[in-house]
Amino acid sequence: MTPRRRRMVLVGLIVVGVGAAVAFALNAFQENLLYFYSTSDVVSGKAPVDRTIRIGGMVTQGSVQREPGSLEVRFVLTDYAKDVTVSYSGVLPDLFREGQGVVARGKLVGDNLFVAEEVLAKHDEKYMPPEVADSLKQQHAGQKPSDVPLPSTAATN
Amino acid sequence: MIAELGQFALVLAFCLCLPQAFFGLVGAHKGKVQWMQAARPAVAGQFVFTLLSFGCLAYAFYVNDFSVLYVASNSNSELPTFYRFAAVWGAHEGSLLLWLLVTATWSVALAAFSKQLPLAFSSRVFGVLGIVSAGFALFILTTSNPFERLIPAAADGRDLNPLLQDFGLAVHPPILYIGWLGFAIPFAFAVAALLEGRLDVAWARWVRPWTTLAWAFLTVGIALGSWWAYYELGWGGWWFWDPVENASFMPWLLGTALIHSLAVTEKRGLFRSWTVLLAISAFSLALLGGFLVRSGVLVSVHAFASDPNRGLFILGFLLLCIGGSLGLYAWRAPSFKSDAGFAMVSRESFLLLNNVMLVAAAGLILVGTLYPLFLEALDMGRISVGPPYFATVFVIPMLPLVFLLAVGMHASWKRARLENVKVPLLIALAVAAVVGIAFPWAAYGTPGIMTVLGMVAGLWVIASSLIEPVSRLKGGHSLSPSVLGMSIAHLGLGLFVIGVTGVESYKIERDLGLKPGESANVAGYDFRFDSARDLRGPNFDAVEAEVTVLKDGETVTVLHPQKRVYRVQTNPMSEAGIDAGIGRDLFVALGEPLGEDAWSMRLQFKPLVRFIWGGCLVMAFGGLLATTDRRYRARATQAATVPASGAAASV
Numbered sequence: 001m002t003p004r005r006r007r008m009v010l011v012g013l014i015v016v017g018v019g020a021a022v023a024f025a026l027n028a029f030q031e032n033l034l035y036f037y038s039t040s041d042v043v044s045g046k047a048p049v050d051r052t053i054r055i056g057g058m059v060t061q062g063s064v065q066r067e068p069g070s071l072e073v074r075f076v077l078t079d080y081a082k083d084v085t086v087s088y089s090g091v092l093p094d095l096f097r098e099g100q101g102v103v104a105r106g107k108l109v110g111d112n113l114f115v116a117e118e119v120l121a122k123h124d125e126k127y128m129p130p131e132v133a134d135s136l137k138q139q140h141a142g143q144k145p146s147d148v149p150l151p152s153t154a155a156t157n
Numbered sequence: 158m159i160a161e162l163g164q165f166a167l168v169l170a171f172c173l174c175l176p177q178a179f180f181g182l183v184g185a186h187k188g189k190v191q192w193m194q195a196a197r198p199a200v201a202g203q204f205v206f207t208l209l210s211f212g213c214l215a216y217a218f219y220v221n222d223f224s225v226l227y228v229a230s231n232s233n234s235e236l237p238t239f240y241r242f243a244a245v246w247g248a249h250e251g252s253l254l255l256w257l258l259v260t261a262t263w264s265v266a267l268a269a270f271s272k273q274l275p276l277a278f279s280s281r282v283f284g285v286l287g288i289v290s291a292g293f294a295l296f297i298l299t300t301s302n303p304f305e306r307l308i309p310a311a312a313d314g315r316d317l318n319p320l321l322q323d324f325g326l327a328v329h330p331p332i333l334y335i336g337w338l339g340f341a342i343p344f345a346f347a348v349a350a351l352l353e354g355r356l357d358v359a360w361a362r363w364v365r366p367w368t369t370l371a372w373a374f375l376t377v378g379i380a381l382g383s384w385w386a387y388y389e390l391g392w393g394g395w396w397f398w399d400p401v402e403n404a405s406f407m408p409w410l411l412g413t414a415l416i417h418s419l420a421v422t423e424k425r426g427l428f429r430s431w432t433v434l435l436a437i438s439a440f441s442l443a444l445l446g447g448f449l450v451r452s453g454v455l456v457s458v459h460a461f462a463s464d465p466n467r468g469l470f471i472l473g474f475l476l477l478c479i480g481g482s483l484g485l486y487a488w489r490a491p492s493f494k495s496d497a498g499f500a501m502v503s504r505e506s507f508l509l510l511n512n513v514m515l516v517a518a519a520g521l522i523l524v525g526t527l528y529p530l531f532l533e534a535l536d537m538g539r540i541s542v543g544p545p546y547f548a549t550v551f552v553i554p555m556l557p558l559v560f561l562l563a564v565g566m567h568a569s570w571k572r573a574r575l576e577n578v579k580v581p582l583l584i585a586l587a588v589a590a591v592v593g594i595a596f597p598w599a600a601y602g603t604p605g606i607m608t609v610l611g612m613v614a615g616l617w618v619i620a621s622s623l624i625e626p627v628s629r630l631k632g633g634h635s636l637s638p639s640v641l642g643m644s645i646a647h648l649g650l651g652l653f654v655i656g657v658t659g660v661e662s663y664k665i666e667r668d669l670g671l672k673p674g675e676s677a678n679v680a681g682y683d684f685r686f687d688s689a690r691d692l693r694g695p696n697f698d699a700v701e702a703e704v705t706v707l708k709d710g711e712t713v714t715v716l717h718p719q720k721r722v723y724r725v726q727t728n729p730m731s732e733a734g735i736d737a738g739i740g741r742d743l744f745v746a747l748g749e750p751l752g753e754d755a756w757s758m759r760l761q762f763k764p765l766v767r768f769i770w771g772g773c774l775v776m777a778f779g780g781l782l783a784t785t786d787r788r789y790r791a792r793a794t795q796a797a798t799v800p801a802s803g804a805a806a807s808v
Contacts, residue, residue, distance in 0.1 A: 010501070025521055025550045032546035036539035054541065068752035071670050090668040091748035091757045094720075094729045 034105065042108060043082035049108045052117075055084060056103040064098055077104070077114075088116040095121040160225045163213025164304040170206035170257070171298060173199050174291035181284025185277040185352075193280035197268050200283055203290060204265040211258045214303055215245050224310035227251060227303040233316035233725050235696040243327035244317040249467075250303035252330060256447075257293045259334045263342055264290065267367070274363060281349035282342075289341050292474045300467045316725035319697070325385035333378030333405060337443045339371020340412060344440035347433040348482050351489040356433065361423035364436070366784040368419060372412045373780035379405055380773035388733050393666065393744050393761045395769055398547035403526045404446030410519040411439040414512045416780075421508050425570055427497055428505075430490040431512070437486060441479040442519070447471060449526075500572035507565030514554035521550035559614040559654055563621040566647060578624060585620035589613045600740070601663040601764055611658030619651035642783025649775030656768025665762040668748070672755045676707075680762035682743060683707040689756060697721040697730075702756060704734060704745050718747040718758075742766050 037047040039057045047053055057077035064075045074087045075098075086104050096102060096119060106116035177199035184192025214227070218241045223229040231247045246255045264286045271279050297303070320326070346364040350356040382402070387395045396402065415435040421428045499505040525542040532540055563585070567578040575582075593612035597604045604612070622644045629636050665680045676685035687703040699721040706713045716734030723730065736743040741764045748757030 007501075021517075021553050024553055028546045028549035029525070029542070032543035034541045034543050036541070052543075066751065069670055069672065069755040070751065071668055071757055091746070091759045094731055 036103075039077050039079045039084040040082040042084045042114070043112060047108055049110055052105065052107055054103055054105045055086075055108075055114055056101065057084070058101050059096070059098050061098045077102070084112050084114055086114045086116050086119075088119055090119075092119055093121045097121075159213050159216055159220075159222065160304040160306065163210045163217070164302065166206045166210035166213065167254075167294065167298065167304070170203050170210060170261070171291060171294035173203040173206065174287045174294055176287075177203060178284050178287030178291055181280040181282075181287055182352075183284075185281045185284065188277070190276065193276050196280040196283040196287070199287070200261075200264045200268045203287075204261040207254075207258050207261040207294075211245070211254055214251060214254060215242060217304075218242065218245055221314070222310075223312070223314050224307055225303075226305045226307040229307050229311040229314045231314065231317050233314040233696065235724070236314075236317055236322075237695055240317055240322050240327065243321070246330050247317045247321050250297070250301045252334075253293065253297045253301050254303055255331060256334055256338060257290060257297065259331070259338045260286070260290050260293060260341060263335075263339055263371075267342060271363070278349055278353060281352050282345045285345035285348045286341060289345070289478070292478070296467075296470050296474065300470055314725075316696070316723065319721065319723040319726060319728050319730045320389065322696075322723075323385065323389050325381055325389065329378060329381040329385055332374055332381060336371050336373070336375025336378045337405065337408060337446070339367070339374060340408060340436075340440040340443050342367040342371065343415060343436040344482070347436035348485065350433060351482075351485045354489055354492055356422075356429050356493050358423055358426050361419050361432070362789065365416070365419050365423060366786075366789045368412065368436075369416050369780045369784050372409070372416055373777040373784075375405070375409050375412060376773050376777040376780065379409060380770045380777075383773075384770050387766070388735055392746065392759065393664075393733070393763060395660065395766060398525075398544040400526050401446075401450050403522050403547070404442075404449050407519045407522055407526075408439050408443040408446065410515050410522075411435055411442055414515040414519075415439055417508050417511050417515075421505055425497060425499070425505060427495045427499070428509075428512075429493040429495055430486075433490060433493065434486060435512075435516075437479075437482045441475075441482070442523075444471075444475050444478060499570070502568065502575065503573045504565065504568040504570045507561060507568050510561055511558060511565070514558045518551055518554045521554075522547060525550070556610060556614060559618055559650070562647060562650070563614075563617045566621055566643070567624065581624045581628075582621060585624065586613075586617050589616035589620055592616055597659070597662065601659070605662065608658055608662040611654055611662070615651045615654030615658060617651075618654065619648050622647040622651065637786055638782050639786040639788075642779045642781070642786070644779070645782060646776045646779025649772045649777075649779055651772070652768045652775055653772030656765045656770075656772055659765025659768065660763055663762075663764045664766075667760050668757065669760070670751045670755045670757050672753065677760060679760045680741075681708060682713065682762065684743075684745065684758075684760050686756070686758070689754075692719065694721065696725070697723045699732075700747070702734075702745075702747050702758075704758075706736065706743055714743065716743070716745045718745045720747045720749075737767060739767060740764065 034052060034054050035047075036054045036056065039055060041047050042055055047055070055077065057079045060076040060078050060083065064073065066073045071089050071091075072087070073089070073092065074085060076083050076085055078084075086106075088104070088106075100121055102119055102121045104114060104116040104120070105118045106114055108114050177196055180192045180199065181196035184190075184196065216222075217225045217228050218232050219238070221228070221232065221234050221241075223232075227248070227250050231251070232241055232244045236244065245251045264283065267286075268283065271282075274282075343364050346360065346367075350360055379402075382405070383395050386397065387393060415432065418428045418432045418435055422432045525546050529540050529542060532538060564575065564582060567573075567582065568575065590613050593616050594604065594609055597608055597612055626636055626641060626644050629640070667677065667679055669677055671677060671684075671686040673686055673688055676683045678684075683706065685705045685707060687705055689700055689702045692699040692701045699719045701717050701719045704716045704718065706716060714736040716736060718734035719732040721730045721732060722728070731746050731748075734745045734747075741762060744759075744761035744763060746759040746761075748759065751757055
């Protein structure tokens with residue numbers, strides 16, 4: 001091969017390699033976009049079923065149920081307008097408790113039941129996941145702020 | 158009184174940044190020697206007052222002065238003394254003061270060790286650093302004053318976030334900041350070179366040790382953060398592709414590209430404008446990371462507060478620094494043309510590929526980190542990009558890079574004749590292939606294709622990095638710190654790759670509920686839950702479980718995971734029980750009581766996880782060693798000569 005042709009081959013290989021890499025990257029990007037929905041979105045049917053999404057809200061007081069000795073746990077998430085039941089099997093994060101804002105990642109399996117693969121609560125009692133705070137604000141745009149225990153988004157960590 | 162003294166010192170430090178910037182830049186522009194000479198003392202003064210200010214804040218913490226708002230918010234009289242000191246950077250305001258102190262320390266170190274630099278050039282460097290410091294100081298004074306008084310004083314403090322009451326996290330931020338802000342030095346050098354319109358081989362030689370030093374600190378800082386997340390966040394992961402982790406990692410990738418492109422600039426005078434662009438980008442990304450973290454745009458464990466004023470200030474400062482330096486780059490960089498050529502197979506080509514891949518990885522991570530922010534800003538919904546995206550786009554360019562590295566280390570400048578090393582390299586590859594398949598198979602079970610690729614890549618790099626030091630020592634030749642440092646750093650990378658491959662291929666994580674006396678089997682180890690008891694710590698109450706780990710009926714270790722509740726902030730916290738070993742970690746985190754004396758637990762088996770942080774430390778050590786090379790201390794006049802031959806392959 002002449003040096004010229006060799007260079008052409010090399011350039012061609014690089015183009016193919018970069019193309020393949022970009023295709024992989026775009027594919028990975030597409031597959032890993034996680035959309036966030038509020039509990040009202042879920043109830044009104046805006047959230048897709050059987051696709052990994054994230055939902056967020058407050059854990060309703062008194063809603064956490066557990067069979068003694070079992071890891072299976074169920075709780076109700078709310079944005080003070082609509083409720084969604086979440087089921088989860090595993091160790092809950094340290095700061096998970098009733099009345100706290102949490103985000104759950106998992107799939108909606110219909111009938112307002114959400115099966116979570118992961119539950120996130122942040123490490124501060126004042127913390128509210130921003131998505132949850134937003135969706136709460138939207139729910140209560142018409143009301144006086146004092147009606148709703150709107151936690152501040154300030155000061156995590 | 159102390160708080161006011163601290164604030165006054167801070168104001169003085171800010172005031173000294175201004176003449177440092179003005180006399181440094183304008184003095185050099187006008188060629189006024191006396192003005193230029195004023196820059197260095199200004200640096201020293203700025204450092205002294207920043208240190209004094211920082212010392213005052215630390216003292217306020219030490220004596221529990223709860224009339225200072227920041228102390229009252231982040232400390233408590235029960236807090237152990239060591240953490241009282243670490244609490245200084247436990248939240249936003251103190252962290253920024255530490256930023257300023259770190260920047261000042263780099264500046265003063267540069268002032269002390271840069272006597273050989275031409276006066277005009279060094280004063281420009283100090284001028285640029287003065288602008289950076291002034292920006293930080295103004296930011297603290299206007300939006301985040303740590304000395305604000307609380308009247309009336311609090312009876313006791315609200316305590317440090319329990320997550321931060323830990324040795325790893327006490328030392329992680331300072332070391333990370335040292336690395337992060339260390340990139341201000343190559344940035345200042347790059348801007349000074351653009352202002353001067355001159356960038357020669359000597360320039361690259363001056364800036365190289367500083368860049369490598371900053372890079373080494375950043376490496377250790379990131380590794381410490383990863384280690385802390387592993388044992389303290391309790392869930393045994395070592396990297397989460399959290400936006401804030403990405404913010405520290407992108408400058409590292411660009412910094413790594415920069416130290417390699419600087420090698421080409423120093424040895425061959427090539428890639429000059431590219432090197433300058435990298436130096437600007439690395440620091441810009443560090444600042445962008447600061448913006449993302451401190452403005453609260455990104456919310457994660459690390460984000461301190463969301464205050465729009467702070468965000469606006471940082472955004473403005475960012476635009477000034479990045480916009481200004483890039484504008485200057487667009488104007489001046491075309492004059493940095495390189496005329497020397499190099500063959501297709503040469504060290505230059507390999508380093509070019511290195512740069513392309515590192516920058517591509519950083520770019521793809523940047524896209525994943527910023528894309529949700531853009532969508533949100535455009536009101537197109539809230540999304541997040543899942544960790545598998547980052548893992549994929551990171552591995553695509555990095556795995557080939559590791560293979561290329563094994564060969565590229567031995568390529569010489571201009572035109573590489575790889576025939577000399579062909580045989581040892583192939584032997585190394587064969588050994589790596591055999592060990593890379595046999596070892597994981599024997600130790601942990603059937604390996605997948607990625608496991609084999611990772612193991613072989615890591616082992617090959619390790620073997621390849623040993624070829625040159627061994628052959629030089631055998632031949633009775635001397636081994637310069639540069640070559641040895643490079644070899645060690647690459648060896649560290651190989652260890653890191655092996656660690657990542659081992660953990661990601663063979664980790665086992667199981668969540669389950671256990672009652673006292675019950676046991677569960679994970680990876681051939683029986684974890685027996687013996688008992689749980691109450692425990693009282695200095696500032697927390699805890700439940701401590703005793704878990705005995707047995708293998709084939711014999712006790713391997715007894716672990717004591719805890720669930721703590723800190724008395725002031727009343728947050729529960731898991732303290733994992735870990736048995737660390739070279740081959741594997743055994744890990745137990747205590748969840749919550751499930752009723753009937755049962756507890757939920759997460760049991761984990763983490764093979765080779767220590768190689769990850771060990772590899773990073775070895776990498777950083779290699780970097781440190783390389784900075785001690787004698788040629789960096791040679792006089793500037795000698796340094797200015799371009800090495801003519803391309804044969805010497807030391808980087």
